[in-house]
Ligand SMILES: O=c1ccn([C@H]2C[C@H](O)[C@@H](COP(=O)(O)OP(=O)(O)OP(=O)(O)O)O2)c(=O)[nH]1
């Protein structure tokens with residue numbers, strides 16, 4: 001298990017609400033909670049930046065974290081992310097924020113402390129560009145966007 005430095009920025013986290021944890025041994029995501037002051041209604045089409053009460057410092061440029069929607073909220077209630085996916089840089093030390101977007105057709109009430117998104121730690125490969133005149137020819141070449149057919 002990787003170790004990650006974290007700070008709670010909201011006294012309710014770890015006291016009234018559990019810290020993010022893996023729901024099962026095989027879980028990839030740690031659920032993030034909406035540390036709002038009060039239950040908040042998200043109207044259809046509305047986007048709200050929600051504090052999680054937590055900051056992390058990944059520290060290693062070979063890692064990053066992704067904030068992803070929870071599938072149940074996204075599929076059943078249309079509650080996804082305003083930025084589709086959140087990318088947490090390894091040098092970011094601020095509060096983890098979740099851009100919550102109601103892409104559905106009905107209002108959704110976000111409860112204080114509700115698990116609204118999930119955080120996944122992922123490996124990253126940083127690259128620099130080596131500019132060249134020509135690439136060694138590949139089987140695909142420049143074909144894309146359906147070039148290989150649909151079957
Ligand atoms: O859903 C998100 C996305 C980003 N961040 C934080 C962590 C990330 O490291 C930082 C910057 O994110 P990003 O690089 O995606 O945003 P930007 O618009 O390019 O801002 P910046 O100019 O600060 O890099 O904001 C969050 O807390 N939640």
Ligand SMILES: [Mg+2]
Pocket residue numbers: none
């Ligand atoms: Mg950026």
